[in-house]
Amino acid sequence: MILRKRMLASIVILVLALSLTGCWNRRELNTLGIVGLVGVDAGNDGIKTTFEIINPKKTSKSGGEQAEPVKYVQANGITIAETFRDASLRFDRKLFVAHAKGFLFSEELARNGLAEHLDMIYATMRRE
Amino acid sequence: MEDAFKKSGDVIFFEFVTFSGVKVLIVYIEGLVNKEILGRDIINAFIIKSNGNTVLFVDGVATAFLIESKGWEKRAVAEPDTESVIRGPREGFIENIRTNTSLLRRKIKNPNLVFENMSLGKQTKTNVAIAYIDGIVNQAVLGEVRRRLNKIDTDSILETGYIEQFIEDSPFSPLATIANTQKPDILAAKLLEGRIGIFCDGTPHVLTVPHLLVETLQTCEDYYMRPFMAAAWRIIRLTALFFSIFVPGLYVALQTYHQEMIPTILLLRRAGSISDIPFPAGAEMLIMIVFYELLRESGIRLPRAVGSAISIIGALIVGESAVNAGLVSAPVVIVTAVTGVAGFVVPALSEAIMFYRFLFLIAGSVMGLYGVVCGLFLIVLHAVSLRSFGVPYTSSLAPSDQGVLMDFFLRFPLWAMKKRPPAIAKDNQQRRGEN
Numbered sequence: 001m002i003l004r005k006r007m008l009a010s011i012v013i014l015v016l017a018l019s020l021t022g023c024w025n026r027r028e029l030n031t032l033g034i035v036g037l038v039g040v041d042a043g044n045d046g047i048k049t050t051f052e053i054i055n056p057k058k059t060s061k062s063g064g065e066q067a068e069p070v071k072y073v074q075a076n077g078i079t080i081a082e083t084f085r086d087a088s089l090r091f092d093r094k095l096f097v098a099h100a101k102g103f104l105f106s107e108e109l110a111r112n113g114l115a116e117h118l119d120m121i122y123a124t125m126r127r128e
Numbered sequence: 129m130e131d132a133f134k135k136s137g138d139v140i141f142f143e144f145v146t147f148s149g150v151k152v153l154i155v156y157i158e159g160l161v162n163k164e165i166l167g168r169d170i171i172n173a174f175i176i177k178s179n180g181n182t183v184l185f186v187d188g189v190a191t192a193f194l195i196e197s198k199g200w201e202k203r204a205v206a207e208p209d210t211e212s213v214i215r216g217p218r219e220g221f222i223e224n225i226r227t228n229t230s231l232l233r234r235k236i237k238n239p240n241l242v243f244e245n246m247s248l249g250k251q252t253k254t255n256v257a258i259a260y261i262d263g264i265v266n267q268a269v270l271g272e273v274r275r276r277l278n279k280i281d282t283d284s285i286l287e288t289g290y291i292e293q294f295i296e297d298s299p300f301s302p303l304a305t306i307a308n309t310q311k312p313d314i315l316a317a318k319l320l321e322g323r324i325g326i327f328c329d330g331t332p333h334v335l336t337v338p339h340l341l342v343e344t345l346q347t348c349e350d351y352y353m354r355p356f357m358a359a360a361w362r363i364i365r366l367t368a369l370f371f372s373i374f375v376p377g378l379y380v381a382l383q384t385y386h387q388e389m390i391p392t393i394l395l396l397r398r399a400g401s402i403s404d405i406p407f408p409a410g411a412e413m414l415i416m417i418v419f420y421e422l423l424r425e426s427g428i429r430l431p432r433a434v435g436s437a438i439s440i441i442g443a444l445i446v447g448e449s450a451v452n453a454g455l456v457s458a459p460v461v462i463v464t465a466v467t468g469v470a471g472f473v474v475p476a477l478s479e480a481i482m483f484y485r486f487l488f489l490i491a492g493s494v495m496g497l498y499g500v501v502c503g504l505f506l507i508v509l510h511a512v513s514l515r516s517f518g519v520p521y522t523s524s525l526a527p528s529d530q531g532v533l534m535d536f537f538l539r540f541p542l543w544a545m546k547k548r549p550p551a552i553a554k555d556n557q558q559r560r561g562e563n
Contacts, residue, residue, distance in 0.1 A: 018495065018502060025496070026384050030403045034396060056399030098388040099395060 033093035036070065039104045040117065043076050047109075047117075049083035050074050051095060080120045097125060137245030137257060138229045157233055158226050202227060208310035208332065210475065216352045220310045225255050225329035228312075232259060232325070235316035240264075243327075246277065249285040256291065259315075259325040266322055266554045269338060269517045273324050288328045288335045297515055302483040305516035307339040307476065314348045322553030338516035338552060340523050342536050344476035345369070350539050358539040366537065368473035371466060372481050376413050377488030377500050379463050383409045385496030402457040410493025412456050416464040417489065419446060421482065424468070523551035 039050040053071045073095075075087035087095055103121060105114060142154040205227065208220035221228045229243050244258040256277065260270060276295040285291060288308060297305045309315055310332045315325050318336045326335040345365050350358040382389055383398065390398070405412060423442040427435055447465075450456045471481050484507060491499035514521035524531035531549050534540045547557045 018499075027387065028408055029383055029387065029395075029399045030405070032387065032399070034399060054396060056396050057403055096387060099392045 027094065027096070031093055032096040033071075033073075033091055035095055035097045035100045037102060037104065038097065038100055039106075040080065040109060041106045042108045045076065046078035047080060047083055048074060048076050049080060049087070051087055051091075051097075053091070053093075053095070080117055081124050084124055136239075136241070137243045138226065138233065157230065205231065211309065211311050211314070211348075213347075213349050213352075216348055217311070217313045219312060221312065221332040221334060223330050223332060225257060225327050228327055228332070228334065229257060229259070231312040232315055232319075235312050236261065236319070241319070244274075248277070248280055248291070249282060251283040252285055254285040255329040256285065257327040259319060259327060261319050261322075264320065264322045264548070264553050264556050265324060266552065268554070269519065269552075270324060272517050273326070273337060277326070285328060287331045288326065288333045291326060291328060292335055297517065301510065301514060302480040303341075303477075303511060303514060303521065304479070305337075305339050305514060305521060307336045307343055308333040309336060310334070311348065317348065317351065318343075321548050322556070338519040339521075340516065340519065340549075340551070341511065341521055342524055342531070342549075344474055345536070351542065355539050355541045359537075362537060362539055365473050368470040369477065369481070372468075372470035372474070373484045374488055374500070375463055375467050375470075376417060376485060377490075377492030377503070378497075379459070379492075380410045380413050380489060381492035381496045381500055384493065398457075398459055401459060404454045405457050406454075407456075408493075409460075410489070412460050413463070413489055413493070414486075416446070416456055416460050417467070417485065420464050420468050519551050524549060527551075 033051075033053040034056065035051050036054045037052040039052070041048045041050070051073045053073060055069055055071060073087050073091045075083040075090055077083035077086050084095065105117070109117065138158045140154075140156055140158055142156075143152070145151050202224045203222045205219050205222055207218040211220075219231065221231060233241065238261070240262045242260055242262050246256050246258070247253050248256045258270075258273060258277070273295070277291070280291070280294045282290070282294065292304075292306045292308070293299065295306070307318075309318070315334055315336065319325055323336045323338065326337070328334075345362060347361075350361065387395055402409070402412075407415070423438070423446075426438055430438055447461055451458050451461060467485065471478060471485075474481065484503075487507075488500055488503050491503040493499075495502065512520070512522050512526050520527060523529075524536055529550050530547075531551075534545050535549070543560070546560050548559050550557055
């Protein structure tokens, strides 16, 4: 009887502990803006990033025919990470860059060295 | 002869002395003889021949026999609806226990096949018989079966399900530790591996113990067809088992937590098809699976004539209209359909599959793949801790033996399987000679 009570208690604790995380990091697919390509430019006060967001409706057969296949969102910031945060203010979906085909850098930025930017991108994507 | 058969309840010895002093012994196996012939012709002839005066005595004996043989109506032996086969015997058990034991006796013509009769249920006095093969059966398991059956204290036993619930090891586990079958050939094969059958009067279902995980993947046809195909079917069955349990949970987990793992094109397709769906993926899937279970349940209970109408409505409304109306997305319908179809491949586990499917769906939609893996740990831990009458439920997989390869994932040729499953037939494992 005591054993059974203990088992029951440990199961309850386990379930409660596991559910403490809640639905952490849950992202519904229709709240995501799937980014196909990221362009990084030098802007007036640092960096100007352009995100190419794929319109998923265009890829499915039943989707709207008139809709644009992609959408461009521009964001500003001192670092790339900042432009990511800025972009979420300018677009109604959370940007999802895990499937991005690539990052394009302007010549101006590239000549000044990319290591810093690449670091930032890795760090940002890892946090995602 | 009496020694050889004395343990068995279906062999009747009827001994009497005629008035002229001749000792007569009549031996027959109940269910296998035509009692009218026995009573009217043989016994009458015997007694009338030996003494013409004993009309009363003759009448008494003959009537007793005739009453017994005509006492009840019974269904003819027919093919059971479930457990149907393409190759193999079609006959199935019926509600009459004596017919059932005789069907088994016809498969195993050996005095070592023993039926132990008992009567259970204070009100119903239901006839119950334990069947086993003396010399193969594990005595410890047999003793345990006897002990548990004798401990049953209830007013009625109407079906083997009653017995099952009184004697099973883990009543709260979704995994059954007692199997049942409706077919004499399956029962014979299980007894020959060292298992024990429990017949109950009034039902065509016969229980077999101990019941192991491996049995749920086996069908009788595996052994009737050539090993190549049988092995392929085993693998297909395992795949189906995996599909029917995990796919809804995995689908939801991948779609709501791990979009990185989905190939880009597929992700875009899916994002396109679900962009108008009002529900979160987990809820959507839950709705569809509940609806599927509902359709299935109604399909079983409905009269046959209405069944096709319901399946058309179900297929059309769910498959087409719900997608067109934007209530559920097409991938979810596909997943539900695959899951449902796969669930029928392993019928012995259908209850557990249904339960685990919901478990993994909820775990997957609340905690993602992490939840699915946690759930997997839970069910594996549970399965390996189960026992059926003292035999570990996952025997031959864990604790492992050569049976894993011989008769679990694959099915080796019959001539290669020289031993019975060691977990079940402990003392007498040799099935055939070494050559």
